[in-house]
Amino acid sequence: MLADALEHLVRGIVDHPDDVRVTSSALRRGELLEVRVNPEDLGRVIGRNGRTAKALRTVVGALSTDGPVRVDVVDVDRR
Numbered sequence: 280m281l282a283d284a285l286e287h288l289v290r291g292i293v294d295h296p297d298d299v300r301v302t303s304s305a306l307r308r309g310e311l312l313e314v315r316v317n318p319e320d321l322g323r324v325i326g327r328n329g330r331t332a333k334a335l336r337t338v339v340g341a342l343s344t345d346g347p348v349r350v351d352v353v354d355v356d357r358r
């Protein structure tokens with residue numbers, strides 16, 4: 280559910296919504312959501328001084344009912 284919500288939010292921000300991928304992994308300290316975007320959209324998702332990324336983390340953290348959630352933003356070229 281959190282991955283779907285985060286993907287929906289990020290698709291609304293970027294210019295290349297088809298390149299957005301959100302993967303979910305379970306970690307010892309909570310859940311990891313990894314956002315992959317087109318390199319041209321990386322600045323849009325991070326935002327000025329990281330404000331957009333911080334806002335996305337805040338929204339996803341508020342939606343989480345199972346515990347802590349970590350959100351990482353990665354461009355498509357990086358593996």
